[in-house]
Structure formats: structure tokens, C-alpha cells
Amino acid sequence: MKVKARVISRGFASGKAVVSRKRISFLGDVDPSTGKIVAKDSDITGLNIAGKVLIFPGGRGSTVGSYVLYKMKKIGTAPIAIVNLETEPSIAVGAIVAEIPLVDKPEINVVEFIKTGEIVEVDANNGWIKWK
Amino acid sequence: MYLTKEEEKMLESDNPAVSKAMEILVALGDIFGAEKLIKIKSAHVSGISYQNIGNEGLEWIEKLNAKVKVKTTINPAGMDLEKWKEMEIDEEFYSKQIRIINAFKRLGAEITLTCTPYLQYTPKHGDILSWSESSAIIYANSVLGAKTNRESGISALAAAIIGKTPYYGLLIDENRKPSIIVEYDGEINYRTLSLVGLKLGEILERNKIPLFKFQRKLKKDEMKILGASLASTSDLAIFHILDQTPEARIEKPLEKITIEIEKDETECDPDLIALGCPHLSENELKGIFEIIKKEGKVKREIILFTSRYVAKKNKKLIEKFEKNKVKVFTDTCIVVSPLAERFGTILVDSGKAFTYLPKLRKVRTCLASTICCIRKAYE
Secondary structure: OEEEOEEEEOOEEEEEEEEOOOOEOOOOOEEOOOOEEOOOOOOOOOOEOOOOEEEEOOEOOOOOHHHHHHHHHHHOOOOOEEEEOOOOHHHHHHHHHHOOOEEEOOOOOHHHHOOOOOEEEEEOOOOEEEEO | OOOOHHHHHHHOOOOHHHHHHHHHHHHHHHHOOOOOEEEOOEEEEOOOOHHHHHHHHHHHHHHOOOOOOOEEEEOOEOOOOOOOOOOOOOHHHHHHHHHHHHHHHHHOOEOOOOOOHHHOOOOOOOOEEEEOOHHHHHHHHHOOOOEOOOOOHHHHHHHHHHOEEEOOHHHOHHHHOOOEEEEOOOOOOHHHHHHHHHHHHHHOOOOOOEEEEOOOOOOHHHHHHHHHHHHHHOOOOOOEEOOOOOOOOOOOOOEEEEOOOOOOOOOOOOOEEEEEEEEEOHHHHHHHHHHHHHHOOOOOOEEEEEOHHHHHHOHHHHHHHHHOOOEEEEOEOOOOOHHHHHOOEEEEOOHHHHHHHHHHHOOEEEEOOHHHHHHHOOO
């Protein structure tokens, strides 16, 4: 299936998805040294997002989170692409600074359609997501 | 968002500093539904302290090969550039902090190292700005009637490099009007104003803009403390005070709430008293000295934080403080430097420091009025 989405941070990536139905803050919810989700109230606690296509509704919290994404990219624990239903400034700016492709506002609610482990292509140059 | 041909070119620029800056502004513009970019008069950039941004922030800023297009000021660093040894800052921290500052020099920013840039370069009513530093943002919007959204350090820097910011939110008059009346009829000092600000920030619904009714007019420095406190427990970036601030107009009947705060100060036995969050103004320094002058040398450690600009203007006064064992540090503050971590309990007169010190520096913090803080130094 292929759906259109809005380009926020340009680039292209393809890989296994990690899907969450909850908001994520990169400051506090993620252990940047490993890429593991540590937030206790998350539905993907314990999963590792390093090298994955991270799909979740949007961000929450601090602007320092932007630098956390940059740090994760540097040490190789960042997701290879991000898909949000509706993104927010700290994640958008973080993705741009870290050069992680990010799209949001997909035509359909991909959080409901894509399952963790599925292979997903994110084209954040032309604005689409493809899976299966 | 609509981009002019020139803006499109910047988005495709071969210089990654320019294209990234533009990409950031376009993304924010899209997220907030801005129709275009608009020119700014100045930018103020937070995230300067090595303590806060670490090696990642340092590396990213060092990579930027560009010049800012507008007057750009920067927030406090993690240390006093001259008295860093006295602050017990280690060599590694010092050299990393200097690298951050040098990177900003190369970008063409002015090394103001203060959270009160408006005391040095005061924006005019109606000026469009791209500022970060929540206490400066709320002061510029509310007290000066200039217009800025609540930017992050990175987005303000991006706007400085491009000279523009997305046109949305508080840049538009319609979005700046009061929507709730807040009454407080108690005593007014830094402690009570801090508590009013903190409490209102906690309970106020998102996107509501308060219009305060106080028993008397506030001094500018009092509005600074109120705003800094409000902005530390909420993402509020503007307030109004009836019969005082430039945009305080009631055009329709508004909902009304009353704020009550705890009357008594809590007992506190601090090993440090820290004043100057946000940085002290000339008037505040003079006010503090009025008490020090009468009492003489302090018995407990007390540090004042101000900008290098204000300190230079008041050189003799600073010397007099030092003669009375009152330390004065510039370029930094108690919240963004590692200094606080050496102390067990810190007494402050600012709701902002009271909120952030326990969170960021993991140190016990008490709040009192300025006079009570200074008296404590003689106990």
C-alpha cells in the first residue's frame, strides 16, 4: 500500500517499523545511548528504535529533545525515518538537524494500519509511505 | 507555505547551514499553518551553556558556516568568562564552553551571554522578533509590545541566519488578545509574584491569555519576575496587566479567576543565596546594595548574577558588593551553570530558579522575597 504524506525533513529510508499509539518525547522517553524506549507508560516500552522506521502520533515535551535526536544519529541509535500523524516542533527540528527523513499527516491513520516489524519505505523527498 | 524565489533558492542552497536553516523555518511554518515568512528585527538564541547542550549541540553549532542577517544576541553560558576558576569550573568544561562561544562569534552573534537582552537592546513596540529564552520572550511580548513566538534555540538561530521567521501565532494581533481576567489582591514582592506566576501557569488552559488586575502598578523588574515564573510552568508567551502593559484592552466580557497563594514563607537554612534569575538590572543591583550597605559583610555565601553589560555600567557598585563578600558573576546564571550542584540548599527570590534548580540541577531550593533572601545572608 502507498499513501501520500507531508514532507517535513527530507530524505529516503526503508526498514522495519516500530509502531506506537502514544506520544513520545526524545528527552526522557528514550535511552539515547541504546535507542531503547524506557518510558513506563509507553506501549512499546523495551523496544529498540535504532535503525527502525519509527511510527507514532507525535511528540510531547522539551525542545532539548531536538539535540537528543541529533546525538542518537551521531552514535547510531536513531531511527532511520520517522512517520508522525501530526508532528510538533521539537521532533521536526530534531529530525532536520539530525538529517532523519520525517513525514507527517499521512492520508490514512498509519498507526492503525502498519504493524511493528513490517518493512516500510519512507520517501521524504516526494512525500509518500509504502508497505507490503 | 508560500516561498519567494529567493527563499526557494535558500532552501536549495549549497551551504548546508542555509538550507538547513530554511528547512527548519519551512517545517515550522507548515506545522503552524503560516502562509509566508516575514522579516525579523532581531534574534535571541538560547541553548548556549555547555551544561545544557553537551557535545552534540557544540558540534552542530560549530558546523554552521554562515553569518546571521540580523542583530543576534545569545543567552547565558555555563560559566563567568573571567571568574570561571572561582566557580570551580574544570578545564574541559571551560574549553568546550569557549568553543561554543567562538562558534557564535563566527556566526556574527553578539556575545551578550544574558537572558535579559532587552536591557541592552530594547525592541520597539510592534517589532517582529525571533527569540528563544522563555523569560525574554514573555517580557518582549507583554511589557514591550514587540512580537515573537516561543522559539527554541535552534529555530531562533535558523531565523537569524535567514533573517526571517514564519508568520503565525503571536506575530498576528488577533492572537495576542486577553481571554481571561486574573485577579490577585495580595501583597506584591518577588516571592508573591513568583507564586502567582507559577500557580497560574499550572492551572491556565492552553492558549488562554491572562489579563492581570493588581492593587498597584508593577515595576518593570517585577513584570520580569512574574513573566519568567509564568513561562516556567506553562508555554505561555504573553500576558497583560490592566492599565499598565501596552496591549491590555478588554474588548468583550471575559471569564474571571482569583489567584490565592500561600501567605507564609517556608523555613530554610541555605548554604547559598542566589539572586538574578533572570539577570539583575541596574535598579535591582542598586536596591540590593541599599540593604548590604547598612548590614556590611555577609555571613553566608550569596551570589548575584547579571549581564556583563550591566556589570560594566555599574563597575563601582560591583566593587562595593565584593568588598562586602557578595559575589557577582556575569555571563552565566545559577540555572545553566554546574555551580549549583555543589550546594545542598539554595535560597532564591525567583519562581523560575525555584522551578528549574530542583529539576535540572537536582538541588533543594527555597523561595523567599528579595529582602528575606538578603537578610538570610546575615543570619
